[in-house]
Amino acid sequence: MDTQAIPVPFVKSKQILVGPVILLGAPGAGKGTQAKRISDHYGIPQISTGDILRDNISRGTQLGKEAKELMENGHFAPDQLVCQMVADRLAQPDCARGYILDGFPRTVVQSEWLDDYLAENHCFRTEHGCKPLVVIQLVVEYNKLLRRLTGRRTCPTCGRIFNNNTSQRSLVEGVCDVDGSALVTRKDDRDDVIMERLKNYENQTLPLVKYYAQRHRLTDIDGAAELEFISAEAFKAIEHVDSV
Numbered sequence: 001m002d003t004q005a006i007p008v009p010f011v012k013s014k015q016i017l018v019g020p021v022i023l024l025g026a027p028g029a030g031k032g033t034q035a036k037r038i039s040d041h042y043g044i045p046q047i048s049t050g051d052i053l054r055d056n057i058s059r060g061t062q063l064g065k066e067a068k069e070l071m072e073n074g075h076f077a078p079d080q081l082v083c084q085m086v087a088d089r090l091a092q093p094d095c096a097r098g099y100i101l102d103g104f105p106r107t108v109v110q111s112e113w114l115d116d117y118l119a120e121n122h123c124f125r126t127e128h129g130c131k132p133l134v135v136i137q138l139v140v141e142y143n144k145l146l147r148r149l150t151g152r153r154t155c156p157t158c159g160r161i162f163n164n165n166t167s168q169r170s171l172v173e174g175v176c177d178v179d180g181s182a183l184v185t186r187k188d189d190r191d192d193v194i195m196e197r198l199k200n201y202e203n204q205t206l207p208l209v210k211y212y213a214q215r216h217r218l219t220d221i222d223g224a225a226e227l228e229f230i231s232a233e234a235f236k237a238i239e240h241v242d243s244v
């Protein structure tokens, strides 16, 4: 049978208006994996402030130059600068049906800016109003996060990530399944660094969680559940949000 002749099914998810989506989750909560799944499912871009910063710096834009100078002197890029770069990026045509924000907003000031930006620019307007922001938090219990993070091993040759403490473990402990290289623990995944990352995350994110919970924008999903279940819950949250 000629498999080429099978018609591609009509993929509705790639045509619907998604709107802005924010994913919150501690390191190890599976944010990266779910962001990729949502991005693929709807055909919308994943907007990372890290990527935007690097892009502005490499293109030598005015914003990039300012950010570079600040960061070289050991400062974070200030809210105003980050917000301007995000605004430039969100105005690109690939963001017209929606996008997933990764690493933004990071502060309540940035959250407020985003609310104003979406309102002022009448983003994602439909006949029923504008599609509001959907904020999804992947919730994973602290000890589970710790187990996931401390089990992570990376292949220095092909970059694949394995995990001694989950179903993603390598066939032979400490050895890459693909190329047989000895797996290593990245600096980010060492115990002391992990504790610090989790603490920082909590301090930084708690105010955002409160901000969105008060505005009834927050959907919590059990990040320890099966991947498919988490994605299905995320799609539900994204598609069933009422316009405002």
Ligand SMILES: [Zn+2]
Pocket (backbone or CB within 6 Å): 155, 156, 157, 158, 159, 160, 176, 177, 178, 179, 180, 181
């Ligand atoms: Zn490898």
